[in-house]
Amino acid sequence: MARLTSIGRLAAALAALGCLAAAPADSPVNVPEPEGLYAGPPKGYTPPTLKGAAVIDADALAALLAGPDKPVLIDVAAPDRKPSNFPEGRLWLPVHPSIPGSVWLPLAGAEPIAPEREALFYARVAELTGGDTAKPVVVFCHVECWGSWNAAKRLVRKGYTGVRWFPEGVEGWQEKHETATLREDPAWKAAAEPQAGR
Amino acid sequence: MTLKTAHAAALALILATTALAGPVRAAGASDTEQERAARWQEIAKSIFGDRTIEKTDSLVKIDAPARALDAALVPITLTMPQGDQIKAVSLVIDDNPAPYAARFEFGPAADPAELKLRVRVNNYTDMHAVVETQDGKLYEAKQFVKASGGCSAPMGMSDEEAMKGMGDMRMKFAETQPGKPVEATLMIRHPNFSGMQMNQVTRDYTPARYIDKLTVSAGDKKVFTMTGDISIASNPVINFAFKPDGKPLQVAASDNAGGSWQHSFTPPSPTN
Numbered sequence A: 001m002a003r004l005t006s007i008g009r010l011a012a013a014l015a016a017l018g019c020l021a022a023a024p025a026d027s028p029v030n031v032p033e034p035e036g037l038y039a040g041p042p043k044g045y046t047p048p049t050l051k052g053a054a055v056i057d058a059d060a061l062a063a064l065l066a067g068p069d070k071p072v073l074i075d076v077a078a079p080d081r082k083p084s085n086f087p088e089g090r091l092w093l094p095v096h097p098s099i100p101g102s103v104w105l106p107l108a109g110a111e112p113i114a115p116e117r118e119a120l121f122y123a124r125v126a127e128l129t130g131g132d133t134a135k136p137v138v139v140f141c142h143v144e145c146w147g148s149w150n151a152a153k154r155l156v157r158k159g160y161t162g163v164r165w166f167p168e169g170v171e172g173w174q175e176k177h178e179t180a181t182l183r184e185d186p187a188w189k190a191a192a193e194p195q196a197g198r
Numbered sequence B: 001m002t003l004k005t006a007h008a009a010a011l012a013l014i015l016a017t018t019a020l021a022g023p024v025r026a027a028g029a030s031d032t033e034q035e036r037a038a039r040w041q042e043i044a045k046s047i048f049g050d051r052t053i054e055k056t057d058s059l060v061k062i063d064a065p066a067r068a069l070d071a072a073l074v075p076i077t078l079t080m081p082q083g084d085q086i087k088a089v090s091l092v093i094d095d096n097p098a099p100y101a102a103r104f105e106f107g108p109a110a111d112p113a114e115l116k117l118r119v120r121v122n123n124y125t126d127m128h129a130v131v132e133t134q135d136g137k138l139y140e141a142k143q144f145v146k147a148s149g150g151c152s153a154p155m156g157m158s159d160e161e162a163m164k165g166m167g168d169m170r171m172k173f174a175e176t177q178p179g180k181p182v183e184a185t186l187m188i189r190h191p192n193f194s195g196m197q198m199n200q201v202t203r204d205y206t207p208a209r210y211i212d213k214l215t216v217s218a219g220d221k222k223v224f225t226m227t228g229d230i231s232i233a234s235n236p237v238i239n240f241a242f243k244p245d246g247k248p249l250q251v252a253a254s255d256n257a258g259g260s261w262q263h264s265f266t267p268p269s270p271t272n
Helices: A002-017 A058-066 A115-128 A146-157 A169-174 A186-192 B003-048
Strands: A072-075 A137-140 A163-165 B053-055 B061-063 B074-079 B086-093 B100-106 B114-119 B125-133 B138-145 B169-173 B182-188 B211-218 B221-228 B237-242 B249-255 B260-265
Touching: A058 A163, A058 A169, A072 A115, A115 A146, A115 A186, A137 A146, A137 A169, A146 A163, B003 B086, B003 B125, B061 B125, B061 B138, B074 B086, B086 B114, B100 B114, B169 B249, B169 B260, B182 B211, B182 B249, B211 B237, B221 B237
Parallel strands: A072 A137, A137 A163, B053 B138
Antiparallel strands: B061 B074, B074 B114, B086 B100, B086 B125, B100 B221, B114 B237, B125 B138, B169 B182, B182 B237, B211 B221, B211 B249, B249 B260
């Protein structure tokens, strides 16, 4: 899989150099859009499109960020999972590099998702966009990650009209741009922790 | 548009975007550098406590591809030209979730001039090699590597398949000359599961299973002991050099799940 990813990236780089119209996240297989949300393996080739959303590459994202109408950036990548049998006392220090200014809502593109998590996702996006459903919202995770496709799809379904899906994810971004270390969105994190009285 | 002009246009486009992104990148870079330096301080303190680590460009050098082809299999070369002064070397991959990748402690039969291994890299990262000299001082060298996703990359086969022949070993010896150290390549069959690899179908994580201790001896003299971690790539391959004394090389490996394996290899006689 890692090897396929690298080949995909290499192909993308070659396509970009050759001035082809191909989107950098183009996969060697033509994956059709699923009817609804995608409930298959979370890592894998994604479709080239998302109905109701624009698909953007790193240059388009950079242009959007440099423009007057700053987008809301939503990162839905999964956090590094600490192995359950990782030795006690050995150094474990996960770090999450992402696009600077992003809000990290890990696994908001999971399918199935708990109804309260989905509701919180909509609530957080509503807060971040100030209730403006036309505001540009960029959704991403990693390259070949269905999470961002699903999360973007959720926003389209909810009536957001400015949704941009950035399928290259942080891997595509860091090719030419700096990243920043993100911490999980506090509200998202707090709600996931077990609460007293439950 | 001919191919040549297309390339020229592409190049112009790249230059233009780079120029546009210039000021933003410069500002970001210094933040990032500070962030990286702070992280290294945190890691170094956790591993070496309050001991002083001096920078070196002669005692140890890290060679790694600036951009790795496969993040799960990044080849690293540690060069320590003044091998006799080196007692131990630690390899740290700063932005891996488990940054302390490996530590090698050399024995009297070692020639630590060059050591190669293959690692997993999870994010664009600084790598640090810290050597401890015979007089107990620490020196560090740094190298930036572009690769990501190496720790969670699945092996592309079932766990059963990946564990087939676990503990099997091979050793290749380079041509030997009398009185010179011998270069050897040790290959160990072992998946070195990171514990971060998800089975895409069942969505279960394969538990971490990795070689945590590896000892190579020439006769009864130690060449090195390696303490390993989940950042060592699957099917570990380690290049090293040793001072032969005519006795077989003994290799003992053990993993965190209680597996242990021993093998013996006879180096070829020196050719005159």
